[in-house]
Amino acid sequence: MTDRMTISLTVNGDAVSREVSVRMTLADFLRHELGLTGTHLGCEHGVCGACTILMNGRTARSCLTLAVQADGQSIDTVEGMADGDDLSPLQQAFIDQHGLQCGFCTPGMLATITELLNTNPDPTEHEVREWLSGNACRCTGYQGIVDAALAAAKTLQGKVP
Amino acid sequence: MKPPPFSYHRPDSVDEALGLLATLDDPKILAGGQSLMPMMNFRYVMPANLIDINRIDDLSRTENGGETLRIGAMVRQRDLEFSDLVKARCPLLHAALLNVGHVQTRNRGTIGGSLSHLDPAAELPAALMALDATLHVGSKRGTRDVAITDWSMGYMTPNLEMDEMLTAITIPLWPAGHGAGFVEFARRHGDFAMAGTAAMLALSPSGTIERVALAVTGVDIGPVRLHDAEAMLAGQTPSEALFADAAQTAGAVPGLDDVHASKAYRRKLAIVMTKRALAQALAQAQGGGDD
Ligand SMILES: Cc1cc2nc3c(=O)[nH]c(=O)nc-3n(C[C@@H](O)[C@H](O)[C@H](O)COP(=O)(O)OP(=O)(O)OC[C@H]3O[C@@H](n4cnc5c(N)ncnc54)[C@H](O)[C@@H]3O)c2cc1C
Numbered sequence: 325m326t327d328r329m330t331i332s333l334t335v336n337g338d339a340v341s342r343e344v345s346v347r348m349t350l351a352d353f354l355r356h357e358l359g360l361t362g363t364h365l366g367c368e369h370g371v372c373g374a375c376t377i378l379m380n381g382r383t384a385r386s387c388l389t390l391a392v393q394a395d396g397q398s399i400d401t402v403e404g405m406a407d408g409d410d411l412s413p414l415q416q417a418f419i420d421q422h423g424l425q426c427g428f429c430t431p432g433m434l435a436t437i438t439e440l441l442n443t444n445p446d447p448t449e450h451e452v453r454e455w456l457s458g459n460a461c462r463c464t465g466y467q468g469i470v471d472a473a474l475a476a477a478k479t480l481q482g483k484v485p
Numbered sequence: 486m487k488p489p490p491f492s493y494h495r496p497d498s499v500d501e502a503l504g505l506l507a508t509l510d511d512p513k514i515l516a517g518g519q520s521l522m523p524m525m526n527f528r529y530v531m532p533a534n535l536i537d538i539n540r541i542d543d544l545s546r547t548e549n550g551g552e553t554l555r556i557g558a559m560v561r562q563r564d565l566e567f568s569d570l571v572k573a574r575c576p577l578l579h580a581a582l583l584n585v586g587h588v589q590t591r592n593r594g595t596i597g598g599s600l601s602h603l604d605p606a607a608e609l610p611a612a613l614m615a616l617d618a619t620l621h622v623g624s625k626r627g628t629r630d631v632a633i634t635d636w637s638m639g640y641m642t643p644n645l646e647m648d649e650m651l652t653a654i655t656i657p658l659w660p661a662g663h664g665a666g667f668v669e670f671a672r673r674h675g676d677f678a679m680a681g682t683a684a685m686l687a688l689s690p691s692g693t694i695e696r697v698a699l700a701v702t703g704v705d706i707g708p709v710r711l712h713d714a715e716a717m718l719a720g721q722t723p724s725e726a727l728f729a730d731a732a733q734t735a736g737a738v739p740g741l742d743d744v745h746a747s748k749a750y751r752r753k754l755a756i757v758m759t760k761r762a763l764a765q766a767l768a769q770a771q772g773g774g775d776d
């Protein structure tokens with residue numbers, strides 16, 4: 325019977341505890357309460373994928389998840405990917421392969437491809453495209469993003485410099 | 486595009502959830518949230534009380550009963566997709582799951598949520614119709630079983646009272662060696678189907694059709710079983726011509742007209758999807774089966 329609740333969760337490896345309104349989405353929690361504005365909101369009804377984050381290692385729409393549902397869970401966002409100034413191999417591949425232009429869709433793309441490469445380290449182009457069906461990009465035409473995913477897969481497997 | 490105010494409840498047990506359903510004003514169950522949250526963000530739905538069933542362990546189990554499979558309502562679509570048991574014993578469900586939305590939505594979305602939301606184009610209700618599934622419903626008043634054929638009461642209206650919830654689904658399994666096919670047509674992979682068909686086929690030792698089940702989705706307001714086609718196929722020797730004839734009956738399903746497709750177009754698609762699903766099921770029954 326409550327409209328406010330205290331939640332404790334892990335965000336990018338750090339323990340976080342906050343009192344939130346129960347109707348706050350996880351996306352708004354990350355952006356407004358924690359200042360992690362890398363997670364973007366496009367449609368707020370589940371179709372664009374810009375808000376995709378990792379919850380316990382699996383991608384989820386943060387616009388369709390309530391902050392209170394993340395209580396006790398582990399969340400990873402784009403802010404946790406780089407090691408200081410060193411970009412992750414996937415982030416670097418996006419730059420090298422022109423996987424972004426405006427960058428609005430990029431955090432969601434990175435989250436999706438992170439889960440893909442964790443579950444399937446050597447995906448085919450078709451598999452990459454199937455995974456990306458849940459993330460819209462209005463700039464790149466996707467080719468650069470697909471190339472980045474495939475290049476990152478190679479780097480992570482130590483096949484290419 | 487934010488959900489309107491509500492009170493939030495997070496029961497730990499089915500009993501507690503049913504108690505809340507019975508006593509709270511204007512309650513709504515929150516499962517995977519992949520359909521409910523968009524509707525709340527759009528303010529199509531504004532429940533006073535949200536009952537989050539995500540932490541009820543009893544609803545998240547899949548049980549192998551030998552000749553049946555019992556799946557808890559809160560089992561996530563992606564967990565079912567990964568289930569070796571489902572892959573081996575119920576290939577139709579596995580094939581249908583791969584067409585439900587995207588990885589990101591399947592990671593959260595549940596089997597019970599899909600059945601309760603009952604989108605006209607949802608894959609799982611049609612697959613479960615071809616499988617003759619039974620749905621287990623609970624409330625403080627008791628429990629009841631609903632045959633999948635009695636589940637849809639109208640447009641996006643499941644056979645559920647306000648104080649009831651879906652707790653599990655039982656699927657009677659077909660013998661090993663049967664074939665399954667699920668084919669749908671959508672503009673993009675992951676979109677809802679404009680028409681799709683679920684097909685189950687078992688052959689006799691002499692190669693004739695011993696048992697067959699067909700259901701279409703996306704054409705009418707709910708899944709539709711193709712009894713006429715099944716009657717034409719039973720006992721016959723499978724052939725392309727026979728499948729084509731039987732599939733024609735899918736063109737008689739009362740169709741929906743909407744922005745995505747006209748009724749006539751959906752019916753045409755249903756015929757083609759049925760032919761393809763039958764061919765897929767046959768190939769699997771004739772030895773593509775790896776179980
Ligand atoms: C981008 C996108 C694409 C999608 N594409 C598809 C698709 O191609 N095919 C498809 O079938 N679906 C698709 N969906 C919807 C699918 O992802 C949902 O998972 C499903 O429709 C609802 O399941 P849920 O667990 O998310 O339920 P919720 O959204 O939590 O609930 C849906 C409804 O069911 C009720 N409910 C849930 N569980 C129970 C229960 N145990 N007992 C009683 N009532 C209950 C809720 O109160 C609510 O009314 C898509 C969704 C998105 C966002």
Ligand code: FES
Pocket residue numbers: 364365366367368369370371372373374375376385386387388
């Ligand atoms: S903002 Fe969440 S999917 Fe578009």
Ligand code: FES
Pocket residue numbers: 423424425426427428429430460461462463464
């Ligand atoms: S880079 Fe602009 S939307 Fe994808």
